[in-house]
Amino acid sequence: MLQSKLFTKTKREAPKDEMSKNAELLTRGGFVYKEMAGVYSYLPLGYRVLTKINNIIREGMDAIGGQELFLSALQDKNLWEQTNRWSDDIVDIWFKTKLKNNSEAGLGFTHEEPLTRIMKDHISSYKDLPIFVYQIQTKFRNEIRARSGLIRGREFLMKDLYSFCKDKKEQEKFYEKAKNAYTKIFERLGLGDKTYITFASGGSFSKYSHEFQTEMPDGEDEIYLCSGCKKVAVNKDIWEGQKKCPECGNSSYTEKKSVEVGNIFNLGTKFSESIGLFYKDKNGEQRPVVMGSYGIGPGRVMGTIVETFCDEKGIIWPESVAPFSVHLLIIGDDKKTKENANNLYKELEKKGIEVLYDERDVSAGQKFADSDLIGIPNRVVVSEKTVKENKFEFKKRNEDKSVLLDRDELFKKLR
């Protein structure tokens, strides 16, 4: 894409009303726009990143048999009363609204209830189970405070998968599958090294749930990370002292600040029993369906990636979620330089390499500063000097030094 056509402009100064680094950098880079506290719109660069994150998550869910659907945001009061989750005294983050006939509706903060009701049409026998469904859909949570940019939103995208199984055994088998799928997803998103499977409270349904916590100095959570394997952690909420790590047997832990980027949860039969989702087993006996839920917030992931990969100059996107793979900068405007840069742009596009081509009529200094701020992983500069030497100046955003490469070497770097 030609950068002159991209309508967003970068900002030099941090917005005054943002306290989080992710919102600061994403706003300055033109990725998002803050509509109100905790409510962000995604501008083209941000939407490109979000789409890539969504697709990585989607592929992970499809791979374990997830069927994608898309539920409504508006929620039926009567349904939520059946599980005792309508009252504001019990769930204190509802946004509620009124239909014209004065009846109340809610804006979904999660979707166990409507999905359990839908499944009543489709599950009647053990032969119908198991079923795994997911969506990537907007959730609304009326948070009192929302100061963490994309990390805690009042409106945000969520991937939520729900499992419907015959019994605990089948549910546990899928739970392990989902855990492994999550590990792979966070690896692909670039967060693998800093994301730990974390024991957390299981609520009333089972002893533990599992969170995926990413180490982050400004995170809202606190975990104890096993100093041995550095893979498993325990959420501070359920910390009971230094027990043996189930992964490596070690029993020394380090306290870390972190952010919860995903969670997986056994729900038992709470929702199926309240809403009446039963099936007939092999012996013709009526049994409640055993459920689980599995969440990842793509916007929160985006904020976490930004806080994890940035420096004083801007964002450093991992290749897998970068808005473009290559940032091509032309410095100078003589005919030969232009020809050379234009040709490279065309060749990159032709090869299907996503490239943002900064051919704007602005200073070299601004181009370099914008490139560092926007954080595309591979930067290629074409200038009078590089043309003379029949080379291209190549630099990775996460490396300090640039190198001069000829065409073949360059394309080898860009694969």
Added chain:
Amino acid sequence: MLQSKLFTKTKREAPKDEMSKNAELLTRGGFVYKEMAGVYSYLPLGYRVLTKINNIIREGMDAIGGQELFLSALQDKNLWEQTNRWSDDIVDIWFKTKLKNNSEAGLGFTHEEPLTRIMKDHISSYKDLPIFVYQIQTKFRNEIRARSGLIRGREFLMKDLYSFCKDKKEQEKFYEKAKNAYTKIFERLGLGDKTYITFASGGSFSKYSHEFQTEMPDGEDEIYLCSGCKKVAVNKDIWEGQKKCPECGNSSYTEKKSVEVGNIFNLGTKFSESIGLFYKDKNGEQRPVVMGSYGIGPGRVMGTIVETFCDEKGIIWPESVAPFSVHLLIIGDDKKTKENANNLYKELEKKGIEVLYDERDVSAGQKFADSDLIGIPNRVVVSEKTVKENKFEFKKRNEDKSVLLDRDELFKKLR
């Protein structure tokens, strides 16, 4: 996909609370679930169709230079007060809600206001214009009645594009481009033959706007269609008698019931002046940006397609938006038949042809009935009989007779 894995089941009987044919068939086929009047969730088959419709629209918008973004649903009261569209006396379809601090927020029914405000950060000079942006995003409209299934929703997806231009001339040029893009989109969606460019009220901004109206017996709108070219129509709201058709000069018209599947609208400077979106022209003079808006509702399109293409047995999807291209049915369960059907399934998948394979343990009658209801355009039957003859039974959903084809002939039909 194996149909035994698809969790949705069809229903023989029409739901009692649906008055529209689209909702009836889509519910019976397991495409959608009604959460409340005017609020539908999309189940896997429905979500597949919706995604295809979205992608056809998306390609059309990208082709005319649209940049995709994704705005929030929650809306800032202060902003909408600037254009005098906050009051329920003026806009009577708002859903409103409250933040924890008791301040009000709305749920967006359209997005001129927030987008105009965003553009203030990015437009300052004539060099920044024109800009075209769009999104495919959920809208909320608090309709008094919502009895038309997917055609009039309280919550629904909308593709809304907005243009920002220097002056009327630039705006009109894009307006024509958008009109042509819309024509192509409705052709690709299968609705081309029955969709007419319709003169409608321009509101306070310009004499006319243009609607894309699809002929439909149960439609809520009425249009006068030119009997000459059968391309241009006039909305009954602005009908002033039989003037000459601008396309063919004819002046006889036929009254038709129809549904508005798209509209394009000159907005003039109403929003830019109210919200303060100005730019400096070549002479350094401050001018308001000239805007336009361009909508298509993907869910409404889906409902319209269903009502347009169906018979007493079910839906007849156009190839371009069908949930799958091929419905493969196995009738019988002897080893050879199974082998033959499984091999065909594998070969279709390998060739990237989207296939739903009905290998369920249900009667032949149910398989045929479900296939007609779900409406996949190409049906292939493998049975003991076809295997004996070394053929496949092929039938298009919109044709009456099936034919026996050998493998090569079959793949020619399926391209």
